[in-house]
Amino acid sequence: MIDFTDIVLVSKKHNFLRIFKLPKHSFIVTCVILFGIIASTVFLSSYNAREIFVAMSARKSECENESLINRLDSLNNLVALTHRDFDRHIEQDNRERTYWQMVFVHPDVWSMGIGGSDAKAPEKALSDRANGILNQLYESLDVLKGKCELRETSLNDIIQKMESKVYLWSHIPSINPVPGRRLGSGFGYRVDPINKKMIKMHWGLDIGAPRGTDILASADGVVSYTGWNRGYGLCLDIDHGFGFKTRYAHCNCILVKKGDFVKRSQVIATIGDTGRTTCPHLHYEVHVSGVKVDPKPYIDLSNVVVD
Numbered sequence: 001m002i003d004f005t006d007i008v009l010v011s012k013k014h015n016f017l018r019i020f021k022l023p024k025h026s027f028i029v030t031c032v033i034l035f036g037i038i039a040s041t042v043f044l045s046s047y048n049a050r051e052i053f054v055a056m057s058a059r060k061s062e063c064e065n066e067s068l069i070n071r072l073d074s075l076n077n078l079v080a081l082t083h084r085d086f087d088r089h090i091e092q093d094n095r096e097r098t099y100w101q102m103v104f105v106h107p108d109v110w111s112m113g114i115g116g117s118d119a120k121a122p123e124k125a126l127s128d129r130a131n132g133i134l135n136q137l138y139e140s141l142d143v144l145k146g147k148c149e150l151r152e153t154s155l156n157d158i159i160q161k162m163e164s165k166v167y168l169w170s171h172i173p174s175i176n177p178v179p180g181r182r183l184g185s186g187f188g189y190r191v192d193p194i195n196k197k198m199i200k201m202h203w204g205l206d207i208g209a210p211r212g213t214d215i216l217a218s219a220d221g222v223v224s225y226t227g228w229n230r231g232y233g234l235c236l237d238i239d240h241g242f243g244f245k246t247r248y249a250h251c252n253c254i255l256v257k258k259g260d261f262v263k264r265s266q267v268i269a270t271i272g273d274t275g276r277t278t279c280p281h282l283h284y285e286v287h288v289s290g291v292k293v294d295p296k297p298y299i300d301l302s303n304v305v306v307d
């Protein structure tokens with residue numbers, strides 16, 4: 001006896017009712033075939049969808065990678081330009097070192113040993129090309145950072161040297177103590193202005209001016225003597241340090257006292273004719289390490305070699 005399975009189709013909308021009778025084994029075969037068709041359709045659909053998704057993702061990654069490489073290239077070019085710009089700082093450093101009589105920083109030191117820095121481990125998510133550019137960037141930025149630090153150190157050295165020089169220069173006699181007045185009898189042997197039969201050494205420089213004219217300190221220093229000093233008359237000495245001393249003789253009036261710190265161009269006394277002299281003038285002396293030298297070169301600093 002054959003088992004039948006009833007398949008009932010009902011449609012209320014069309015007022016339809018139909019009953020099919022299928023042998024049971026035919027029904028099972030039909031169900032298996034239908035299930036197979038449905039399963040295959042679902043599988044193929046999902047596989048295609050996944051393929052499409054993977055292809056879209058790959059395309060997106062490709063675009064992103066390309067964009068990233070373009071930006072890395074652009075960044076690399078920018079860093080290279082900054083390196084070229086930095087060369088101007090090196091030239092400036094050399095100019096400053098020339099001016100302040102300092103040794104140049106060697107070009108090998110500026111180059112920071114290009115090529116010696118460690119490459120970073122490659123990023124797996126990036127292409128070889130992107131990793132290559134990234135490594136180049138890291139190395140280039142390392143060098144640039146080192147150059148900036150070196151320039152800063154060099155600049156500090158230069159400033160230190162400059163300050164010490166400026167301090168030294170401020171203590172070197174370098175101006176006419178009676179500005180605008182003509183330089184008279186100079187350093188060296190001459191006919192004595194009082195005993196005209198004698199040739200005597202003149203240890204200073206005479207600068208003529210009316211009595212009461214201001215006398216200025218020719219450099220920073222400390223007043224080391226004020227008072228009457230035999231033929232010098234009313235006299236003032238300044239100790240400038242670094243072995244320099246100046247003397248201002250035949251003064252009419254002294255406006256500072258021993259121990260006072262005076263600045264260059266400060267009024268310290270007035271012109272007079274005290275001591276062994278024939279008319280009002282300043283007898284100006286410069287002593288270097290205890291030796292009296294010609295003051296004339298010290299009136300124009302450009303004639304003085306300093307180191």
Ligand SMILES: [Zn+2]
Nearest residue numbers: 204205206283
């Ligand atoms: Zn004199």
